[in-house]
Amino acid sequence: MTDSDRTDGVLTTDRPDRSEIDVLIRRASNHPLGTRFLTDGALDAVAATFNVHAFVVDAAREVLGAPAGITEPKPELIAARTAT
Numbered sequence: 001m002t003d004s005d006r007t008d009g010v011l012t013t014d015r016p017d018r019s020e021i022d023v024l025i026r027r028a029s030n031h032p033l034g035t036r037f038l039t040d041g042a043l044d045a046v047a048a049t050f051n052v053h054a055f056v057v058d059a060a061r062e063v064l065g066a067p068a069g070i071t072e073p074k075p076e077l078i079a080a081r082t083a084t
Helices: 018-029 034-040 043-050 054-064 075-082
Strands: none
Touching: 018 034, 018 043, 018 054, 034 043, 034 054, 043 054
């Protein structure tokens, strides 16, 4: 590690790049749980669901804005899980 890897004492290698963030947001918008899960879901659950590091989830949340409240699954997800 060199001084060029640090910005204000924070490792820049820990920061996801914009392409990683955009990919996560696109994946969330196409996922049955939607982008509300990305913004409002438990950090570890969101990271595990999308198989990304928690730093990417945090960065995507910054891009999308503040949480909107309780996350509700999309109706089609509920229907698929209750249909037998």
